[in-house]
Amino acid sequence: VALARQRTGVLMAPRPIVIDCDPGHDDAVALLLAVGSPEVDLLAVTTTFGNCAVEDATRNALQILTLAGATGVPVASGAAGGIDGKSTLGNYVHGTSGLDGPPMPAPASEVVPAGAVELLRRTIQASAEPVTVVATGPITNVARLLLEHPEVKDGIAEVIFMGGSTERGNHTPTAEFNTYADPEALDVVLRSGLVVRMVGLNLTHQALATPEVVERMRAMDHVVGQTCAAWMGFFGASYNRLWEFEAPPVHDPCTVAALIDPDLIQWRECFVAVELAGTWTRGTTVVDLHHRYPDEKPNAHVAMTLDAERYWDLVLDAVDRI
Ligand code: BDR
Numbered sequence: 001v002a003l004a005r006q007r008t009g010v011l012m013a014p015r016p017i018v019i020d021c022d023p024g025h026d027d028a029v030a031l032l033l034a035v036g037s038p039e040v041d042l043l044a045v046t047t048t049f050g051n052c053a054v055e056d057a058t059r060n061a062l063q064i065l066t067l068a069g070a071t072g073v074p075v076a077s078g079a080a081g082g083i084d085g086k087s088t089l090g091n092y093v094h095g096t097s098g099l100d101g102p103p104m105p106a107p108a109s110e111v112v113p114a115g116a117v118e119l120l121r122r123t124i125q126a127s128a129e130p131v132t133v134v135a136t137g138p139i140t141n142v143a144r145l146l147l148e149h150p151e152v153k154d155g156i157a158e159v160i161f162m163g164g165s166t167e168r169g170n171h172t173p174t175a176e177f178n179t180y181a182d183p184e185a186l187d188v189v190l191r192s193g194l195v196v197r198m199v200g201l202n203l204t205h206q207a208l209a210t211p212e213v214v215e216r217m218r219a220m221d222h223v224v225g226q227t228c229a230a231w232m233g234f235f236g237a238s239y240n241r242l243w244e245f246e247a248p249p250v251h252d253p254c255t256v257a258a259l260i261d262p263d264l265i266q267w268r269e270c271f272v273a274v275e276l277a278g279t280w281t282r283g284t285t286v287v288d289l290h291h292r293y294p295d296e297k298p299n300a301h302v303a304m305t306l307d308a309e310r311y312w313d314l315v316l317d318a319v320d321r322i
């Protein structure tokens with residue numbers, strides 16, 4: 001196993017991870033961050049519906065890995081809709097392709113035909129070390145894996161997901177998009193007994209791609225940096241039109257960044273539930289920061305504050321390294 005120098009200066013084996021995603025502009029940056037960071041070993045990528053139809057998300061994942069020169073990472077396609085059978089899509093944010101903006105290379109690799117759940121199962125069971133599952137879209141594939149193959153839990157170090165919020169939502173006034181798109185799946189994960197980390201909007205809204213950040217991407221003398229800058233242009237215009245943000249929050253890479261630099265985010269351990277039924281609040285995460293439900297045990301570590309300067313240094317260094 002090749003050793004990687006951690007940010008602490010200590011040499012350690014890279015942490016094995018899989019990313020289940022719906023790329024998506026910010027998922028794309030999360031994939032680049034993983035590919036460009038020696039602290040993590042990206043074993044597999046699986047795709048889900050979410051920002052676009054799953055077929056588009058799969059093509060986008062293959063194109064992103066081609067752009068990054070990481071065509072050896074296996075990719076498999078997963079859920080077309082949530083456990084309730086509905087397919088909530090975010091093309092209104094990410095465009096027709098799910099990754100609108102700059103031109104992308106043709107995919108230089110093909111999907112693993114077995115599908116997302118099977119690729120996740122095989123990858124986790126083949127790994128010598130427990131695998132960290134990173135989920136940056138609706139968490140359907142992960143829930144199906146846990147329901148269909150509960151024995152894989154022994155091989156999972158933790159599940160870290162982007163979704164939910166301690167505060168307001170985005171897809172609806174109270175629900176974040178990923179948790180709205182499949183609350184039943186998140187419920188399975190929250191009840192799994194696994195170590196679960198939630199990176200919600202309250203955290204990711206601190207990860208803004210300001211004009212200075214975008215300029216640092218554009219100033220890189222390679223196509224990967226310039227592609228990131230162009231993605232931020234499209235994503236930023238959506239965020240400005242829909243939510244009046246001055247700069248887009250780059251949500252999904254916060255999960256991978258937390259694995260690379262353990263001091264980047266401050267966490268609170270508490271009870272988290274997801275609303276499955278509410279008249280107006282389906283998909284909303286209920287985060288008990290102040291122990292108002294004394295009978296409920298903590299089941300998640302919730303991301304609270306981000307060191308945004310360190311975050312962008314880490315993301316941009318990785319993109320520049322590709
Ligand atoms: C989440 O939804 C998608 O738009 C993003 O990719 C992110 O995973 C933010 O609510």
Ligand code: CA
Pocket residue numbers: 021022023024026027050051136137252
């Ligand atoms: Ca996503």
